[in-house]
Amino acid sequence: MNLKPVLILLGLALATILALVCVLLSRERSPRTCQQLPPEQEDTEDGQSLVFADLTAEEMAQVVRYLQGHLGVPLVEASRAKPSENCIAWLDVQVPAKAEVLRFLDAGGARPAREALAVLYFGKQPEPNITELVVGPLPRPAYHRDVTVHEYGGKVPYHRRPTLAVEYKQIGGFLKSQVFPSAPAFMQQVMEYDGANLAIVTAAPRGFQSGDRVTWFVLFQNVSGFFLHPVGLEVLVDHSSLDMSEWAVSRVFYNGQYYRDMVQLESAYVQGRISVEKVRKAPRDGDFSSMRPRAPAAAPFPLQFEPQGPRYRVRNNRVLFQGWSFAFGMSVSTGLRLFDVRHKGERVAYEISVQEALSVYGSNCPAGMSTRYMDGSFGLGRYASPLVPGVDCPYLATFVDTLSLSDSLRPKKTKASLCIFEQNLGSPLRRHYSNLQSLYYGGLVNSALVLRSIATVGNYDYVWDFIFYQNGALEGKVQATGYPSSSFLHGDGLRYGNRLWEHTLGTIHTHFVNYKVDLDVGGVRNSLMAHDMVFEMTQAPWSPEQQIERPRLTKRVLDTEDQAAFLLHSKMPRYIYFAANSKNKWGHQRGYRIQITSSAGDHIPEGSSMERAISWARYQLAVTRRKEEEPTSTSIYNQNDPWTPTVAFADFINNETITNEDLVAWITAGFLHIPHSEDIPNTVTVGNSVGFLLRPYNYYDLDPSIYSQDGVFFTSEQDFTACEINPLACLPKTASCLPNFPPFTFDGFRNM
Secondary structure, X not given: OOOHHHHHHHHHHHHHHHHHHHHHHHHOOOOEEOEOOOHHHOOOHHHXXXXXXOOOHHHHHHHHHHHHHHOOOOOOOHHHOOOOOEEXXXXXXXXXXXXXXXXXXXXXXXXXXXXXXXXXXXXXOOOOEEEEEEEEOOOOOOEEEEOHHHHHOOOEEHHHOOOOXXXXXXHHHHHHHHXXXXXXXXXXXXXXXXXXXXXXXXXXXXXXXXXXXXXXXXXXEOOOOHHHOEEEEEEEEEOOOOOHHHOEEEEEEEOOEEEOOHHHHHHHHHOOOOOOOOOOOOOOOOHHHOOOOOOOOOOOOOOOOOOOOOOEEEEOOEEEEOOEEEEEEEEOOOEEXXXXXXXXXXXXXXXXXXXXXXXXXXXXXXXXXXXXXXXXXXXXXXXXOOOOEOXXXXXOOEEEEEEEEEOOOOOEEEEEEEEEEEEEEEEEEEEEEEXXXXXXXXXXXXXXXXXXXXXXXXXXXXXXXXXXXXXXXEEEEEEEEEOOOEEEOOOOHHHOEEEEEOOEEEEOEEEEEEEEEEEOOOOOEEEEEEEEEEEEEEEEOOEEEEEEEEEEEEEEEEOEOOOOEEEOOOOOOOEEEEEEXXXXXXXXXXXXXXXXXXXXXXXXXXXXXXXXXXXXXXXXXXXXEOOOOOOOXXXXXXXXXXXXOOOOHHHHOOOOEOOOXXXXXXXXXXXXEOOOHHHOOOEOOOOOEEEEXXXXXXXXXXXXXXXXXXXXXXXXXXXXXXXXXXXHHHHHHHOOOOOOOOOOOOOOOOOO
């Protein structure tokens, strides 16, 4: 019998089956988005996480309608509000008190009322002020209460208000219509000003004392990557008056010299009494600052995919992965945050959140030397950017849209501004190859879940990650990229940075990031323990005439907040952990250790008039009692009045006992950045990454990752090419189908 036709038919059938399998698997890899639960499932764990959920578009709209109808004052849309008018600056969810939430989550208590926090600017009042109102219950508001006095001890002065986009627009109009025309010859001949070829960038804070609202604005060529194209002109605008007709120029700086105003600069120019440094006009693409690739596309870079679809689940604002579960959200001001973080079903943290990102600059130009950006004031969540599949996140990640309401009466959706993905880190989480006594190999791939957002605040892009490992460790990490800020190079400028181009000084600056970590290890009440080592000298018992230096474990309970506040560059115990009131199988207190990764520069001297506003940056770690009245380490109002800070973190530390209490760790990480030629056109993330790790320390009886289904083990006596022995041997079959990658999409340029 001729078997050839039969074999051909069998081969074709097998090929068809494999093709169908590939198609089915590829369907699993279509673009993934967060799934919404139906109302009837709201009492499940997925539904419980909604107690932390960000506001929906409908809730935002209802809050706006309620405020418009119940405050008795006119509310102007923030995008066109004058400083002398009333407006809604922004909305956010009001997370209920922790005790109330835990009664709901853990004890079957009632679901807390859902509420929104509204920040309003009341400029049209006898005493203009900032007011914070809690509005509820959602989705049908029926009440509001003023929490400003309770939160801050009084009304927040109006001059502290974060600057709205419309105010920058109004200042730009003031410069264009009133300031620049007063120096026509200089602006035309030196700046070649045509009404559109200059961009302005704000400095902050705004002055030298409480009540000031006087801001330096730096002028750049309006080209791609304009942050690297200073033209040497800076203008100090006094915009403290609520009457815009009273705004005025206080000083002008050009190429190392100060002038009373543009009129004086014009006079000096016309009379030939200034040193003109004319900047070569850059093309629209910015030339050296362009991010356009300088090489043609070649072979595609490696991609990752999941052979059988994602191994994590996203429902509403809740994620489950390999024993982990957590709720996530996006604060308008502080950005990415986690709630109710559990491993193996047990809560290890109630809240982990970004608090602030601070940059302190140096320069010999006025704006650069006075800049201390507190980016939470601008909005780390508000400026979460759309993410590009394949670069910002893996191509097949799950992308989540976020909503915000700021500078407007209508919610704004930012498409794909969060991503969630499992990442094979390309290294073992643990492994051992035994070639002594018995012969075997055992290992576990380091595959972790990543939750990511990227905030673009002016020139900088911050990549915010929370990473969940299979051994119960959790990492918080930020990577900095984007354009370096620059000043016009003149005089002794090289004392404050490196020359990056003909007239561009990359200015020295520090980066500090602060996190709130509310650990609940084995329950709400914890103590803080410190373990470290010392060398001790001892006689060798078998040879008393000889001595041995041996490391010995040291143990200490840190009883008070003062003992648990470690200044930035001070020596800190290598093992600091939150200890539970329970023990593991071996008699040790169960704990989670805090390990900080940082290469921070120096903190601003404590004698500075504005240091208290950023006093959280004094400490690499400070552990305090958790208090509802101390929800954040700083305030969005500190940026524009750091001299009388609305929140001063240093006041949190008052030597209270922290033994067997509900505790919060405030973690600061950072790095010093001296921009250099390789920062052109962009700063890279490599080497510019800082953060912290939370690691189980005697929390389990053994490494929980031993129960991972990804484990690999085989001996010399086994057939390690067989699937049933070694799952790696299955890869040629399970990973034989290429995924059907969906078409590339990006919505980042819509409705700009």
